Amino acid sequence: MTTQLGGPVTRALPAPDNDEPPERNTGLTGRIVKIVLLGLVVAIAIWAAFPLVANEAWIGLGILVATTAVLLWLYLTPRHIPAKYLAPGTVLLIAFQIFPVLYTASTAFTNYGDGHRGNKDEAVVAIESASVTQVPGSLQYALSVATTGNPATGPLVFLITDPVSKQVSAGDADGLKKIDDATVSSSGKVTAADGYTILNAGQASLRSKEITDLAVPVDGGAIRSSGLSRAYEGKAGRAYDKACDCVRDTTTGKTWTADESLGAFVAADGERLAQGWKVGVGFSNFTRVVTDRSISGPFLSTLVWNFAFALGSTGGTFILGMLVALALHSKKVRGRNVYRLLLVLPYAMPAFAMLLVWRDMFNTDFGLINNLFGLHVNWMGETGTARLAVLLVQLWLGYPYMFLVTTGALQAIPAELSEASRIDGAGAWQSFRRIVLPLLMVALTPLLISSFAFNFNNFNAIYLTTEGGPFPADNPMNGATDLLITYTYRLAFGGSGAQYGYAAAISIFIFMIVGVVSAIAFRRTRAQEEVYA
């Protein structure tokens, strides 16, 4: 049935929908609107072009010009009518959804993450400047710590004056840069400089850790701070040697050889330097999930719970919503509109806030639920109760929607159908089971599938309530209520070092799981054929 529709359907259908008929005169207003809108497109494109030209971003400029040209051509030619309607949404879709998703997917094949962010040269610079130590005879500078932005958060810069040439320079992790227009005190300390805000002692001491960590690379070493007002130019304790493609420690003579497949410098005894670079690692991020026992075990249990959660949330909300809708679907019930209004109130409350409220209602010591029922249950502390709690929260949040939808679908089912079955001797249950439910399912299956897909990745539901906990004592990465998506989020942005590559690999897994499940479900219903008809 569907296969026929893939072909050149144009001619098979009654409406003459091929792209040929010339656009009729849409009238003056239409024409003016069109001109104004296209003018706006050109104006935006010109506005957007200036910074691209100024920054010599020629590829970006090329894309901009091409996109604008295609858009202008599309709306000036009378042909390609469907494309005219699809273009605005599609452009945004490509820029802000497809492109980021593809970019993320491509990192799944790399080791991108903390310690593997930049290229090899950047890694070498970082290793060398991190190993800088003060040696006898090091140059000393008077140091002013400054920033180009906000004193509390802006990027840090060291302002120093060369004791010999009196040249003032600004240094950050990229190196030294000469600056003019600086006021220097008699001791050689910079007191003001154009474009920089100098941190006072209080502001600087708040950021002392960052200041200690900052090393400004210079030839053969780096400039580092000693205290908040002195800096020295130290010699690198470790240096990169091109001949052996390795990093050598100048005092002990130990070497770490570059391993291009790992993106790291590795010593003969297996010791790795923390600073590495980004390399492609093929499918190892994917195979890691299956082969590494310490990952695959928890991963499997998370996957099972993830399915249980999605099915439980969808099924629970549907059953409760349908039950209430059935109960109220009778003309004999007075005040149905009042019921409806009160029942959908949870739907109008902001979900993110109500998730946080529920989190606090489950609080052990002063939560409402323990208070109300005189319990002292540590809801979020035990696997079973925590899972029960998140499912209950989902039930509360989700069933008003199911109630609304079922009510609408029930109204669309002709009452004669179940009346006729009652006359034929069917009981209430039989008439529901054989007549009403099948009809409801036809109408609601697509919504149930999309609800399943949504709940499968329901990040907020977990992150704002349990944050994935409770965690087993031996595995702080994988909690009892973790969904794959919260687990992945923790891998990518969690405290113990970002692993973007691995996180991206898991998100591709998630994508495939949800895609396959939905595809099977859609295939089992006739929904697809109906939609393509």
Place this chain on the structure above:
Amino acid sequence: MKRWMKQVGWRHAVGLLAVAFSLGPILFVLSAAFNPLGTLSSSQLMPTGLSFGNFQKLLTDTDFPKWFLNSVVIAGVASAVSVFLSALAAYAFSRRRFRGRRVGLLSLLLIQMFPQFLAVVAIFLIFGTITDYWPSIGFNTWWGIILLYLGGALGVSTWLMKGFFDTVPRELDESATVDGASHVEIFFRILLPLVAPVLAVTGLLAFISTINEFVLANIFLTDSGSKTLSVGLWGLVAAEQRNTNFGIFCAGTLLTAIPTVLVFQMLQRYIVEGLTAGAVKG
């Protein structure tokens, strides 16, 4: 009496139980918001006092009015524009036959299944560059996050609308074509008014999901003045302030519900019809 119980009484019983379940947490939020002490530990299900102290603190000590304005503008503009873009696409999918139509429909569904916010690293990098080049659509701006949300304009709502467009008889457009109407006129003058219910529903759904959106807004809006309600309120009960700020937080929650309820009221007469019609198909 027994017969009444069997026919109607149980219906009221189920309805009342459901109402109790629905309203319980809302009542709790209400009492906490008006609780003079304003802490979680002193909040009860039933109101213990009536004080506007929490509201006052919320409005004066935090940037709440700004967050509120940001949220309403961002959610309002983003949902209105995305409904329009979605309707345009649904028109093409429903009324036109063209190469790639089936693939297009399927890929819209498929893209939704990629957990989009896992692309936050990429989005962060992209908008880092945008902020350098065009600060007015970069981080901490209305336009930037609206554009980001509009990236998801085509999707499930396009499907829902297409289903609804399909229920409008094609004969209508055909006769209009015979009368000399162009495809633009058919879209704006004939179809859009007829599909108003589904526009209302997708608009409401988009508004609710945008105003609730947390992850992207959280990385995108870092200035206190540019935050949305979800990010701002979340900051109020983060970490140690959980107990002390609970009353203020609940006051904020109640005020946050106002725009949603207003939109809901405005669109109410379309809601039930539109929610299902797209799926039922006539």
